[in-house]
Amino acid sequence: MVFIIFGKRLATLRKEKGISQYEFADRIGFSRGQVANYEQGKREPDYETLQKIADFFNVSTDYLLGRTDNPDLIEEKNEESLLDPELGVFFKEIKNAPEDRQEQLRKIWEIIKSEGNREAGDKQ
Template identity: 70%
Template structure:
């Protein structure tokens, strides 16, 4: 299942392109597609991130490649976070853009603090 999903998702990209993006050799990636070996958890997560799908989709646990299901599950673990995401989603576009900019500032401040330590 994993191999066929990887081939499908790769589309017109080369194996070399995907391998480079996830920091493995082309041969190793080819083994994943051909079912000769399985990626470790960290590599599986890199593949899911690269293709913008869930790890469950890659593993054949769901036929829905969207990450929405995983995000909904995460918000169930923290109901306050779920409410926050819903409010952002329903906010006017200009407000969403303001929040994105604020979030980028917060992230950059956090990165600077880590660099200063």
């Protein structure tokens, strides 16, 4: 299933760029048959090939593999990549919450931070 999505996205990106399978194959160093097999889901790319294709189209490998629908290289991961995975989910849920709920959660976070700062001051 993943490589069917990969094939469809590869074909779509190639067509959006207005290039044929032959031209794409030539520009990236593949055979036209190899490109056709990828697009039809008959062949799976290795990591280096996947990265090469993502770089060519300036999209993320996650997008090519169907793990996200956002083709942009830089997603919401900037802050999340620095967090524990469980906290990342927590912060993502905050981001997706309604604005009034986000404000409540910000206030709660400020209370937690101020208590932490106060406790740190008590220990010194």
